[in-house]
Amino acid sequence: MSENKYLSIYNDLLSKIEKGIFKPGTKIPSENQLVEQYETSRETIRKALNLLSEHGYIQKIKGKGSIVLDVRKFDFPISGLISFKELAQKLGKSSRTIVEQLEIVKPDEALKKHLHVTAREDIWKVVRVREIEGERIILDKDFFNKKVVPFLSKDICERSIYEYLEKELQLKISFAKKEFFVEECTEEDRMYLHLKQYTHVVVVRNYVYLDDASLFQYTESRHRLDKFRFVDFARRIHLH
Amino acid sequence: MSENKYLSIYNDLLSKIEKGIFKPGTKIPSENQLVEQYETSRETIRKALNLLSEHGYIQKIKGKGSIVLDVRKFDFPISGLISFKELAQKLGKSSRTIVEQLEIVKPDEALKKHLHVTAREDIWKVVRVREIEGERIILDKDFFNKKVVPFLSKDICERSIYEYLEKELQLKISFAKKEFFVEECTEEDRMYLHLKQYTHVVVVRNYVYLDDASLFQYTESRHRLDKFRFVDFARRIHLH
């Protein structure tokens, strides 16, 4: 599967947690036991365990062991990068993506700032509506630098752009910065979404970067108020 | 300061990034150079750098080096655990905390679920309003298990509960799970906050855990729509 030893161990342990083989509140085997099970060194095991800890799956306690945390309490089980398609699949809800616009544009002032491009560069603009169980809930406006993404099609945008970017174009998406706030809904929101009586939308600005720290995508995701949820896991660093 | 070598190196590098000694887009010294500067081993340097990477301060690129990322683009520079006091200080805004309620209660059904306690246990209930530049913006409702926090006072709640818990009670706050959504505002919201014409509030549910993975605090933070902002940094894991 994965060539990385510690990543494949991370995966193996993660799937055992998700399948309930390791249950919340119980301890997973000690580092030394895992060393024997996976026939590897302790440092390699510790890399895998630290990843699990950072992502909120286990809590390591000095002298005692590693306790499985309860991730199930949140039915929206992510912080971190995940595509709409992956998410809908996880939640097991019926969903559909409708491509409303797909064109090449020149950036306006706002977009120049968001994507760090000049006025002459070509930008892919993709406007999509996310329908969940029949209701138009999310309006996604994606902007890609054409230099990085030379080709796009309606078909790709309907399926998963991320899958295309990573598998076909071999782009290595590395990290993203997200910004959340609430805004009065615009004419565009009212046009594309089933807004009911709501006067505001939740806006998620998403700046996505590649492996080499270059910004290549800016996304504005506009959610109907009542359907928006987000979950975050954070550790506190203690100095000393 | 801190006894930990790799944490103190992390801190040192972080402050150099924040002070602009290492500028966004430029490279920090290589691992081997840092080994010499800090007179330590490469693994120790790598621990510090990995922390910086996880928190979005640098991007490591194999074969090239570590690039400083631009954190300043967001003026709300955190994901992760941070107290209201710390945050207000960072933003340099005038702020005030008003303690509206401070009492010991028995948990109702909802609270029993949120704090994982039985009906007979004593719970500290703290209701505070956060005033920013004269406006009542945030309503914080904190609940602590009295077994963990035996004593609280109006004075402590006005200053910083976290400071009291960590410094006085020596509690080790380890991680938190946050949940964001939007809700219609309640009578209580209208009573305590300057809501203007807004009909909804942003609710942040915060479950805070100690070192031993025990849940000890549940907080509901209710923000006025127009003043809410949140920033998140997330890395994508690539298998293979």
Add this chain to the structure above:
DNA sequence: TTTATAAACTTGTATATACAAGTTTATTTA
């Protein structure tokens, strides 16, 4: 000069060892 090759860098992974420090269990002592 241009191109190809080699060397010298960079970070990434895997392994091994030693000791520190916290927790649990077994043993010894009072």
Add this chain to the structure above:
DNA sequence: TAAATAAACTTGTATATACAAGTTTATAAA
């Protein structure tokens, strides 16, 4: 029996070595 001590566990930190793999720079060959 009860308490103190010791041993055997647990995770945490620091160091060292070896090699892999990507990038840049210097060198050699065409």
